[in-house]
Structures are given as C-alpha cells and as structure tokens.
Amino acid sequence: MEWEVVIGLETHTQLQTNTKIFSGASIKYGAEPNTQACEVSIALPGVLPVLNKEAVNCAIKFGLAINAEIAPRSVFARKNYFYPDLPKGYQISQFELPVVGKGAVTIQVPAVGKNPAYEKVVNITRAHLEEDAGKSVHGAVEGMSGIDLNRAGTPLLEIVTEPDMRSAAEAVAYAKKLHELVQWIGICDGNMQEGSFRCDVNVSVRKKGSDRLGTRREIKNLNSFKFMTQAIEYETRWQIETLEDGGTIHQATVLFNPDTGETRAMRSKEEANDYRYFPDPDLLPLEITEADKARIQTQMPELPEAMKARFEAQFGLTGYDAASLTASRELANYFVATVDKGAEAKPAANWVMGAISAKLNAEEKSLADSPVGAEQLASLLKRIADNTISNNAAKQVFEAMWNGEGEVDAIIEAKGLKQVSDTGAIEAIIDEVLAANATMVEEFKAGKEKAFNALVGQAMKASKGKANPAQVNELLKKKLTA
Amino acid sequence: MALSIEDIKKIAHLARIEVSENEAAATLTKLTGILGLIEQMQAVDTTGIVPMSHSQDLAQRLREDIVTKTNQRDEFQKIAPVIGNGATEKAVSHGLYLVPQVIE
Structure with missing residues (x-):
C-alpha cells in the first residue's frame, strides 16, 4: 500500500514592535519576571485594550509580501479557555474576519538523493493578529506553578497554510522560507530559541490517489527545523503503522520529545477545546484603507524573488548563486555593498558565499559581526582584478584581514605578497628552472604534457608563489617551443 | 436546537x-x-445585511508603538494571593505569581 502524507502549518511569528499588542508595556526579551506585566497584561478589572499601530503595519507588510488580500475590515474575537498564564480567561485573536486573507509562498525544496530539487507554491489560507499568553514556570516552588506575564500580550501574527505539503522536506522548506521572509520584511527577528518563530504542524496520511483528507494530529510548538523533520517523520510512520495494523487515528494534539524523537498525545481533557469565539466588545473593527496599504508599500524592501531575478539579469549570476545570495537580506545587502564598492559581481558572489560564509559559520558569527566588511572585501577583490596579487595570495591576505592585521595594501606590503608581473624577472626565474630541470624539459619535448605543469609548479615555487601564473604559463610555453 | x-x-x-x-x-x-x-x-430576511460585530459604527483607533507603562510589579503583587519570594523559596521563583501546580 502506498501512503501519502498531507501537511499544513500554523506558524506564530512574534512581531518586532516595542510594545504589546494592546498596551504600552515593553516586550523586550529577558526582563525580570512580571516587570513588564502591566495592568492590561495581568487583566485587572476595568482595563481596556488599545491596538498597537505597528502590529497592524507588520500584518499589512506580510500581506503585501505574499500577495494576499488585506481585509478592509477585520474583527477581533475572544477565544475562551482557562489556564493560569491567561489571566483574562480569553485570548484576543481574530476568527471569522482575519486581517490577511489568501496568499501564496513559493518554496525551493532541496534535492534529496536521486530526487532533484524543485519549486512549489504553498497557499496561505490566512494570517491573523493575536496576543501571546504568559509563561508557566514549573518546578521553581514545590507543588506550585509560577506565572510570568511579561510575554502576555506580545503581538503575534499567526500564519496558516492550506494542507499543501506532501513531505517533511516540503514542510521544512516552507518553514525556512517563511522564517527568511518575515525577517526580510522586518516584522519578526526570527529568533527560534527565544520563541519568536514557533510552528504547529498538522499531519495526516491517506492512501495515495485519494482526494479525501485523513484525520489529522497536530504537533505543537516546534522551535527548530531539525525537530520539525524528526517529528513529522516519526508522526507519519506512526500513523501509517497504526492504520496498517487496522487501527484508527483520532484527532489529537501531540508534543514532540526531542530526547526520544517521539510524538506523544496530550491528555484528551486538555485537547477537548471548545473556544466559544465571539467578537470582542472591547475592540472596534480594524479598518485598513487603500491609502494605508500604499503608505506601507513604500516602506517595503525589494523582496527576495525580485532581487534574485535582478541579480541574474544585472550581474549575470546563475540562478543557484542568485538564490544563495538572497537567502537572507543581510547576505544580499553585503553582496550588493561589495559590488557597489567596486568589486566585480561574479568574484564577489564567490567570495561572499565561499570564504566569508565559511568563516562566519566556523566562528558562529553573523555578517554584522564580520571583521571584514563589504568595503574591505571589495578592496581585496580589486587587488586580484588588477593583478596585484594572485588568488592564492588573496587567501592569505583575507586571513590576515579577518584577524584584524590591517588594510589590504598594508598587508600585501608587509607579507611581500605582491605578484611579480615583470616579464624580465619572470623570464630570469624560468631560465633558472629550465637549467635546473633538464630531465623534465626532455620529457616535455618527448610529448609528456604533465612535465609542463611540473615546470610551471617549479617556476611558481622559485618565485615563492608571487609570479603571475598566467605570465609564467605563457613565457614557459614560448621558451619550450622556441 | x-x-x-x-x-x-x-x-x-x-x-x-x-x-x-x-x-x-x-x-x-x-x-x-x-x-x-x-x-x-432567524425567520427574518437578512439578505444583504452586513453582520454587525460591534454596536458602534466606528473603526478601531490605533496607538503609537511607544513604551508608556513602567514597572509596577510590587504594587500589583501586593494584592496577589501568592507570589514567589526569592528569599524563602528558590531564587528563581522571585517575582512570579504562584498558582496550584499545573501539569504540562
């Protein structure tokens, strides 16, 4: 029996605002417990919510980025449930009329084994504004749970997809794409450790070819792409095995345990949710005009797809290179700045994706902390382009720049890496090499091509790597065939 | 029903x-x-009538994204039934509101 997995995602992105969605309390991460829990956050009687303009702007930005319908009128609703970290007894969310309607995101699914990489469109059902709950702290006091309401009221945009994904790889490709996009447009810092980007994944399986959806189970609160892959793969296997053994799947909320790599259903009592949504009488409908959208549109950065196409057209980069460079806005900006400072595009692309990325990865740094800025990289690339240094020497110079040993020209001078392009000097070296390696010369003349490369190597060595390799090649050929 | x-x-x-x-x-x-x-x-014909979500026909006013609330934890916690006290309990409990244990 062939099975097919069907996956949809609900992602909570924490919006990058200064204050909470319905009050002027700070949302800065890491504050002492409850020091950012104002009267609205702790739900004292009589307080009223006042909507944060910036949270609305973030929602509009997202809607524009995914080409979605942005509702001219949307409504806040109360989602009722009891839990100690939700002191009002309801979460303010949006239900029937969300701020962002249908849109779409194009994802790149990477190659796996023999299966090539491919593109796919994932449809977005909706995105709505809501407030986060507080945090429960277990185990701090015997027999009690501690409640920290600093997070209560933090603005979230919950982004919901259609059940469009058909593998863990597709789900993760979507999650990564969304993660990149919300950071690109500046609405979310993307920090998964701090919970700024959390995914709930709905998984069901069905017989291949069936157009009916199976019963789904929802894996809650995945905050790493690695865990997401593991959780989906485990859950899919479990559902298929259950059905093949004649069992049935019951709708449930499950948690993923990273230690065991397994998913486990929460107790049914906790999942028996009946939220009794109704419009929140404390809030009027949110109206967004065409003028609001036009104003936000002017603040939107060039989106990754558009920038990728531009890199291909303007700089002649391959699709692969252009896609890699637009994987984050930071990386793309760094590349553009390097080119703006006078570097050629193709070498700039290679160095940004190669040496720079490798160094950053090895030292777990972000581009912002790179000791070699775009301007410095450009000055290095210009010295390669004007034949002052070879590519090999450039690697040494780069290393020295990275370690803070100074500017390009000073390092080239200090290390004596300047390339020798003086024909007379190179000829002198070649003459010495030919005299010292008579056997190789004979071999070459007898038709052994390899001997030529060996002679080039000897000449480069004799010049301590400083001779211009192209000139060495040319002059050596001339002398040998003379 | x-x-x-x-x-x-x-x-x-x-x-x-x-x-x-x-x-x-x-x-x-x-x-x-x-x-x-x-x-x-439900017998009334409501064709063409936009569902009402609020009794007032107004739009939501928005607030500028500026921090206006200061830390008033000590004031608020005076009326809380139980709060964590770092001095007598484990230090990490300091500043938390305490409730009967909720098992995840």
Whole structure:
C-alpha cells in the first residue's frame, strides 16, 4: 500500500514592535519576571485594550509580501479557555474576519538523493493578529506553578497554510522560507530559541490517489527545523503503522520529545477545546484603507524573488548563486555593498558565499559581526582584478584581514605578497628552472604534457608563489617551443 | 436546537461555573428559551445585511508603538494571593505569581 502524507502549518511569528499588542508595556526579551506585566497584561478589572499601530503595519507588510488580500475590515474575537498564564480567561485573536486573507509562498525544496530539487507554491489560507499568553514556570516552588506575564500580550501574527505539503522536506522548506521572509520584511527577528518563530504542524496520511483528507494530529510548538523533520517523520510512520495494523487515528494534539524523537498525545481533557469565539466588545473593527496599504508599500524592501531575478539579469549570476545570495537580506545587502564598492559581481558572489560564509559559520558569527566588511572585501577583490596579487595570495591576505592585521595594501606590503608581473624577472626565474630541470624539459619535448605543469609548479615555487601564473604559463610555453 | 442537561454541564465546566443539579435544570429551561428566541429571529430576511460585530459604527483607533507603562510589579503583587519570594523559596521563583501546580 502506498501512503501519502498531507501537511499544513500554523506558524506564530512574534512581531518586532516595542510594545504589546494592546498596551504600552515593553516586550523586550529577558526582563525580570512580571516587570513588564502591566495592568492590561495581568487583566485587572476595568482595563481596556488599545491596538498597537505597528502590529497592524507588520500584518499589512506580510500581506503585501505574499500577495494576499488585506481585509478592509477585520474583527477581533475572544477565544475562551482557562489556564493560569491567561489571566483574562480569553485570548484576543481574530476568527471569522482575519486581517490577511489568501496568499501564496513559493518554496525551493532541496534535492534529496536521486530526487532533484524543485519549486512549489504553498497557499496561505490566512494570517491573523493575536496576543501571546504568559509563561508557566514549573518546578521553581514545590507543588506550585509560577506565572510570568511579561510575554502576555506580545503581538503575534499567526500564519496558516492550506494542507499543501506532501513531505517533511516540503514542510521544512516552507518553514525556512517563511522564517527568511518575515525577517526580510522586518516584522519578526526570527529568533527560534527565544520563541519568536514557533510552528504547529498538522499531519495526516491517506492512501495515495485519494482526494479525501485523513484525520489529522497536530504537533505543537516546534522551535527548530531539525525537530520539525524528526517529528513529522516519526508522526507519519506512526500513523501509517497504526492504520496498517487496522487501527484508527483520532484527532489529537501531540508534543514532540526531542530526547526520544517521539510524538506523544496530550491528555484528551486538555485537547477537548471548545473556544466559544465571539467578537470582542472591547475592540472596534480594524479598518485598513487603500491609502494605508500604499503608505506601507513604500516602506517595503525589494523582496527576495525580485532581487534574485535582478541579480541574474544585472550581474549575470546563475540562478543557484542568485538564490544563495538572497537567502537572507543581510547576505544580499553585503553582496550588493561589495559590488557597489567596486568589486566585480561574479568574484564577489564567490567570495561572499565561499570564504566569508565559511568563516562566519566556523566562528558562529553573523555578517554584522564580520571583521571584514563589504568595503574591505571589495578592496581585496580589486587587488586580484588588477593583478596585484594572485588568488592564492588573496587567501592569505583575507586571513590576515579577518584577524584584524590591517588594510589590504598594508598587508600585501608587509607579507611581500605582491605578484611579480615583470616579464624580465619572470623570464630570469624560468631560465633558472629550465637549467635546473633538464630531465623534465626532455620529457616535455618527448610529448609528456604533465612535465609542463611540473615546470610551471617549479617556476611558481622559485618565485615563492608571487609570479603571475598566467605570465609564467605563457613565457614557459614560448621558451619550450622556441 | 434542543439542549440537554449534559450540554449545560459542559458549558458550565468550560466557563468554570459551578452549577448544582437543581440549577442545571433551571438553566436548561432558561437557555432553551433564549435559543427559541434566536430561532424566531432567524425567520427574518437578512439578505444583504452586513453582520454587525460591534454596536458602534466606528473603526478601531490605533496607538503609537511607544513604551508608556513602567514597572509596577510590587504594587500589583501586593494584592496577589501568592507570589514567589526569592528569599524563602528558590531564587528563581522571585517575582512570579504562584498558582496550584499545573501539569504540562
């Protein structure tokens, strides 16, 4: 029996605002417990919510980025449930009329084994504004749970997809794409450790070819792409095995345990949710005009797809290179700045994706902390382009720049890496090499091509790597065939 | 739509309201009455009428994204039933509101 997995995602992105969605309390991460829990956050009687303009702007930005319908009128609703970290007894969310309607995101699914990489469109059902709950702290006091309401009221945009994904790889490709996009447009810092980007994944399986959806189970609160892959793969296997053994799947909320790599259903009592949504009488409908959208549109950065196409057209980069460079806005900006400072595009692309990325990865740094800025990289690339240094020497110079040993020209001078392009000097070296390696010369003349490369190597060595390799090649050929 | 006594108990539980057996029967009668009223209203033709989500025909006013609230934890916690006290309990409990243990 062939099975097919069907996956949809609900992602909570924490919006990058200064204050909470319905009050002027700070949302800065890491504050002492409850020091950012104002009267609205702790739900004292009589307080009223006042909507944060910036949270609305973030929602509009997202809607524009995914080409979605942005509702001219949307409504806040109360989602009722009891839990100690939700002191009002309801979460303010949006239900029937969300701020962002249908849109779409194009994802790149990477190659796996023999299966090539491919593109796919994932449809977005909706995105709505809501407030986060507080945090429960277990185990701090015997027999009690501690409640920290600093997070209560933090603005979230919950982004919901259609059940469009058909593998863990597709789900993760979507999650990564969304993660990149919300950071690109500046609405979310993307920090998964701090919970700024959390995914709930709905998984069901069905017989291949069936157009009916199976019963789904929802894996809650995945905050790493690695865990997401593991959780989906485990859950899919479990559902298929259950059905093949004649069992049935019951709708449930499950948690993923990273230690065991397994998913486990929460107790049914906790999942028996009946939220009794109704419009929140404390809030009027949110109206967004065409003028609001036009104003936000002017603040939107060039989106990754558009920038990728531009890199291909303007700089002649391959699709692969252009896609890699637009994987984050930071990386793309760094590349553009390097080119703006006078570097050629193709070498700039290679160095940004190669040496720079490798160094950053090895030292777990972000581009912002790179000791070699775009301007410095450009000055290095210009010295390669004007034949002052070879590519090999450039690697040494780069290393020295990275370690803070100074500017390009000073390092080239200090290390004596300047390339020798003086024909007379190179000829002198070649003459010495030919005299010292008579056997190789004979071999070459007898038709052994390899001997030529060996002679080039000897000449480069004799010049301590400083001779211009192209000139060495040319002059050596001339002398040998003379 | 007919309600049962079980529905009443479920709704009461979801709302965390204690309803005795006697009260449940009375509540059933009252709620059924309300639903009956709604059934009557459903006979009205509402074609073309935009559903109302608020009694006032106004749009939500927005607040600038500026921090205006200061830390008033000590004031707020004076009226809290139990709070964590780093001095007598584990230090990490300091500043937390404490509630009967909730198992995840």
